[in-house]
Structures are given as structure tokens and as C-alpha cells.
Amino acid sequence: MNKLTSPRTIRDIMDRYGFKFSKRYGQNFIIDEHVLDKIVEGAHITKEDAVLEIGPGIGVMTNTLCEAAGQVVSVEIDKTLMPVLSETVGHHENLHIIEGDILKIDIKDLFERHFKTKRPKLVANLPYYVTTPIIMKFLEEHIPVTDLVIMIQKEVADRILASPSTSDYGALSVAVQYFTEPSIVTRVSRDSFMPAPNVDSTVLRLKVRDKSPVKLADETVFFMTVKDGFGKRRKTLLNALTGGFLGLTRDQANEALACSGISPQLRAETLGIEEFATLSNCIVDVIGALK
Template sequence: MGKLTSPRTIKDLMARYGFHFSKRLGQNFIIDESVLERIIKGAEIGSEDEILEIGPGIGVMTEALCEHAKRVVAIEIDTSLMPILNETVGHFDNLSIINQDVLKVDLPALIEDAFEGRRPKLVANLPYYVTTPIIMTFLEQRIPISDLVVMIQKEVADRILASPSSPDYGALSVVVQYFTEPSIVTRVSKGSFMPAPKVDSTVIRLKVRETPPVALLDEIIFFNTIRDAFGKRRKTLQNALSSGRLGLTKIEAGEALVEAGIPVNTRGEALDIHAFANLANAVARQKGK
């Protein structure tokens, strides 16, 4: 068998196993070996690291992970890929493959069982259609992992990494930056995949914070403040906060903004995470939290 990054090898496997790419599952396999090298380096994967991989496909990245890490547990939703994975990476004794939908798995139980309480690194070439749900599931549910190193659509990465007052800045930016320290590992062109997607990709590393960067009186109010602020981007914060999840009147929203030292005509995209924390804490005090 040739290299798994070779289009010829992939076509041969597909022909022998009757496999067809699924648009529904967003299947795009890496065919650029340098991309794998950059991911391994950017994720700082060493011989003592344990890895949770999502969407191994035919095992292109799985093979590289198994060669560098102590242990790899891969979750693959597509049953038709199981015999291919058995051929391509089944010989690794540090690999376990689970044929399930990651969004339906009891992730805390799986990690406790597979990694015996240790926190693995999540490494994944994520299908574009489930990128945000998967990332937010791990963060909001506080699944015990140390890092998320994920290949995602360039536009989503730009939103995660965006700064205040930039066009890409939004609720996703603030929430992800609350839970993690995000950084770019590498940019990846559409030609690095088979089949080639319509857009370029970015590999980002989200290093899970030990403690949040801001002190909050009520985390739920903080998240709702962010979502209300960006729910109607053209509205000022006073109007946005008085017509959303927080249930504030316009007067209450104005009072919270004044207490937080924010002009009432400010829009959400102007606030950084610390300003959002001050505003959310002002709202929490109003509600007696």
C-alpha cells in the first residue's frame, strides 16, 4: 500500500472497498504530507501525549498521530470506513477506533474510560458543517481535554481569532476566547484535499485555559449578554440588551451600561472580553446575583 496522502492510494482503496465520498458528512481527505507535519509540530505532539481524534477518514492523519503519540482514540461516524481503517491503520497497537457520532457519545465517560482520567489533546480535520457544534460541545460542557487542534473552514477560524471592531468579531470570538487561548497553526489551501473543497482551511490550536481571563458573578448572564449584544448587530447595546435573552427593560439596560462605564450608544462589536465581563456583572448585580 502506498502513502495515504497519495491520490492514487486513495482511489485504489475506494475502488477495492466500494467507498464513495459523502457530501453529507463533509469528507475531504488530506493529500499534502507537509500539512500533517505542520499539525504534529503545531500541536506539540510528543511520545507521552494521548490524542482524541475526530473523523479519521481513511486514516491519513491517524497514521501520523500514531507514529508520534503514546495513544490515539479515533471516533468515526461512517461505518463504511471501518474496513478501510482496519487495513490502513489497524496494525497500530496504540490505536482504538470507535464507530459513533461524536455529538451523540458520552464524551466524559469515554475520556474517563479510554484515558483513565488524563486529559488528551483533541486533534481533528473537522467537517465544515459540524465545526462550531463540535468545538462548542467540548468547551461549554467542559470536556476534559488540554487542547483542541482542529482543521476548520478559514472563515470560521477568522471569526474565532477576530479582535473587537473587526468585521469577523462576534459572539463566537468572545466565547471561544473565554474558554481558550487561540492561535493559528497553519493555513491550508483547498488543493491540499481530495476532493478539493470550495474554500481554504485553517488549522487552529485552542489551548484550554486553566482559569477564565475574567471574573464573573454569573457565567450564564455573561454568555447571554454576549449573545444579545451580537444578536442584532446594527442595534446599540441598550436596544439589543432590552430585546433579548436577558429580559431587561431599556431603562435597566441603560443603567447596566452606565455602571459598566460603557456609552449607551455603543455596539457590541466594540467591546472586548473584559468590557463584556464588566457589563455582565452589572446586569448580574441588577438581578441580585
């Protein structure tokens, strides 16, 4: 049994170290051991795997990861938790703890020093305020992980999983589905945390694709097309693409839409990844690739 899932143990640690939960860092510790088991199972973690954990907290999930994986590197932003982690998980020989902000540290250097040529699995319980920045950093920068197994706010998970022509579908859906194959590991009640947040959570497995699901003339133009489309999501594609990030004139937007066979009266939320790819490739034909 992982004793760190006990609220009594957590309170004892907090009292001894004078620790208080930080709203700034979105700290909510898991107190449901079944959730930890589902994360390890959903991530398919074995002793052959290396794991990068973001936000170990007091080490609740870290303990379980160390028991399952061959190597674990945990990055914690809250320096006041470093002595706590030394006590709670410092005994694991396959663990290395790094103090720092995952959005600011030198990721390339971290990987070269700790993972070398191995591609780890990323596992994290992400607070709402950094969920999208962390996901997109790893995907857009092509940081070499095989999977992102993340516990996130249910509403964000729903947006990631959403299909075209649904209210949750947007730029985040397209971006994450372009880079990964997302699936649900488990749903998590707010009562599984201490303190309990105001929302329920979902654990997603984002399996990083080995190759692009669509053929693109220019990936930058593709994502700017998506951004333009959803930036004015209540407008038709013709109006959304005119004068946006791509700087298309109305005539250029009309030409690109005609080339793609997509009605200028449609809205971005109706297009799937393949249709966005077709449209962005036509935009490249009209204006040329971005340099």
C-alpha cells in the same frame, strides 16, 4: 512517507471498498504530508501524549498521530469506513477506533474508559457544518482536553481569531477566546485535499485556559449578554439588550450600562472580553444571578 496521502492509493481504496465521498459528512481527505507534519508539530505531540481524533476518514492523519503520540482514540461517524480503517491503520497497537457521532456519544464514558485521569489533546479535520457545535461542546461542557488542534474553514478561523471592531468579530470570537488562547498553526490550500473543497482551510491550536481570563459574577449571564449583544449586532447596546435572552427592560439595560461605564450607543462588536465581563457583572447587580 504516509502512502495514504497518495491520490492513487485513495482511489484504489475507494474502488476496493466501494466507498464514495459523502457530502453529508463533509469528507475531504488530506493529501499533503507537510500539513500532517505541521499539525503534529503545532500540537506539540510527543509519546507522552494521548490524542482524541475526530473524523479519521481513511486514516490519513491517524497514521501520523499514532507514530507521534503514545495513545490515539479515533471517533468516526461513517460506519462504511470502519473496514477501511481496519486495513489502513488497524496495525497500530496504540490506536482504538470508535464508531459514532462525537456530538451524541457519551463523552464522559469514553474518557473514563480510554483516558482515565489523563487529559488528551483533541485533533480533528472538521467539516464546516459541525465546526462550531463540536468546538463549543468541548469548551462549554469543560471536557478535559488540554488543546484543540483543528483544521477548519478559513472564514471560521478568521472569526475565532478576530479582534473587537472588525467585521469578523462576533459571539464565536468572544466565546472561544474566553475559554482558550487561539493561535494559527498553518494555512492550508484547498488543493491539499481530495476532493478539493471550495474553500481554503486553517489549522488552529486552541490552548484551553486553566482559569478564566476575567472575573465573572455569573458565567451564564456573561454568555447571554454576549448573545444578546451580537443577536442584534446592528443595533446599539441599549436596544440589543432590551427584551433579549436576558429579558431586560429598557430601564434595566440603561442601569446596567451606566454601572459599567459603557455608552449605550456603542455596538457589541466594539466590546472586548473584559468589557463584556464588566457589563454582565453589572447586569447581575441589576437583576441578580440566573438560577
